[in-house]
Amino acid sequence: MKNIFLLYITFFILIGCNENNSPIDIPQPTGAILDPWVGGTTEPNQVWIDLDMQKMTVTPRIAWDFGFYSGKEFRVILNTSISMAAGKLETSDINAVTEADVASMKPLVAVATFQPNNIQYVDDVKGNYLERTAIDEISANDKDNKVYLINMGNYMYTGNSTDLKISGDSRGWKKIRILRNGTNGYRIQYANISDTTFKEYTVNKDTAYNFNFLSLDNGPVSIQPTKNNWDLCFTVFVNEINGSGTYIYSDFVITNTMDHVGAYQVLTSEINYEAFTKVNVDPSKFIYDDQRVIGANWRNTFGGAKTYTDRFYILKDHLGTLYKIRFLKLTNSENLRGYPQFEYDVLN
Structure with missing residues (x-):
């Protein structure tokens, strides 16, 4: 029995030590299209999103x-x-x-x-x-x-x-x-x-x-993921209207500024989403001290709920990874709010 045990140990040691001592490849972040489950028109959920892992954590607002x-x-x-x-x-x-x-x-x-x-x-x-x-x-x-x-x-x-x-x-x-x-x-x-x-x-x-x-x-x-593991959150949000105090917003997106996530908006009149690459990033435009950069600015609720197609967003996470983000949907096939969809790509 001892010989068998030693044979197993030797086998695992040999497997663990390859002759080149090659490093393990770690997959790099890629883009995706995500549908955060905020839960429909009453928006009962907060959805915390980790872009590099393409992971969404859903928690009830209440x-x-x-x-x-x-x-x-x-x-x-x-x-x-x-x-x-x-x-x-x-x-x-x-x-x-x-x-x-x-x-x-x-x-x-x-x-x-x-x-x-x-x-x-x-x-x-x-x-x-x-x-x-x-x-x-x-x-x-x-x-x-x-x-x-x-x-x-x-x-x-x-x-x-x-x-x-x-x-x-x-x-x-x-x-x-x-x-x-x-x-x-x-x-x-x-x-x-x-x-x-x-x-x-x-x-x-x-x-x-x-x-x-x-x-x-x-x-x-347990509500938020660990601080290094979320970039964006879809949530109902209490915002300020200048001169009128607080107001409640649905379909709101905040960034994880507590963990040094920064973002800024780009208009398609300057450059379109497909053409935007890493060389177009302007580091001076990143906003790190306001979680509302995306906020409600990605959608329009006047004259029918819809996403703005004339803008997208650049985001830098705590690791320095750069992403471009554009919003594709605000409503479902019945034109009801609370069914967002967005697309993002890594800027390499």
């Missing part, structure tokens, strides 16, 4: 409430894809907050109210979350961490699929307070507004991800 930053800073983001919003109170005693304390704030802490100053109740729409979030950076001094009134947004719309609605009934309100949990995590206290005691979760930082996500109903949840 699956998470808060995202906790995994880097050295202590920042927390809201799930604005379901219209969540947050307003700071003056107290740090969560148990003391009553309905009377927040009654006047409730009409203000909301999205799409067409009030210019309601932008303060959502995170930075450009995605510069280390500079500004609706919830202040979590302080090392517990006394500095105030209670927040949280508009929990809306459930998914469950009515007729042709109604073109993306928001259902209200999910109500919570009060929360977030503290640091040592140097590598968070503690979130939460309760219904009228409750006099709170519940608590702890969230640890996993630096493989941009954010670690939490659902108040279900605890920690």
Whole structure:
């Protein structure tokens, strides 16, 4: 038996050591045509796309409430894809907050109210979350961490699929307070507004991800792929309209600026998609500090939903790989939104 065992070992060693010691070829990224499954007209899903692997990760929009930053800073983001919003109170005693304390704030802490100053109740729409979030950076001094009134947004719309609605009934309100949990995590206290005691979760930082996500109903949840493994996301998005505050957009595309993904737009009046090659890339045009470069700019909803054919996008991922991207479809054969399709090619 020992001889047989030694024979197996020798066999695998010989296979593992070829005479040229040749390196293993790693497949290079190629292009593809992808159909992100946002889920139809109600767009219940967020779709995270890794271009070099041609991989799409689909997660329900309603699956998470808060995202906790995994880097050295202590920042927390809201799930604005379901219209969540947050307003700071003056107290740090969560148990003391009553309905009377927040009654006047409730009409203000909301999205799409067409009030210019309601932008303060959502995170930075450009995605510069280390500079500004609706919830202040979590302080090392517990006394500095105030209670927040949280508009929990809306459930998914469950009515007729042709109604073109993306928001259902209200999910109500919570009060929360977030503290640091040592140097590598968070503690979130939460309760219904009228409750006099709170519940608590702890969230640890996993630096493989941009954010670690939490659902108040279900605890920690997996949402985004690891930070190096997504470039784009199709999602419902709360954006800003200059002078009118926040507004809810369907069919929105964000880029992973948290992992140094950059992008810019090219008009076909300058050069068409087929003719564009690596030599045409202008490094000075890449935008790394605004996740909305593609945003809603790829589609038109006036006079019938359709994609713009006069533009495409150049994207540079965290590895420096360059892609050109153009959008082919916004609707299905019945002209219903929520069925996007796009094409991309690697610029070698």
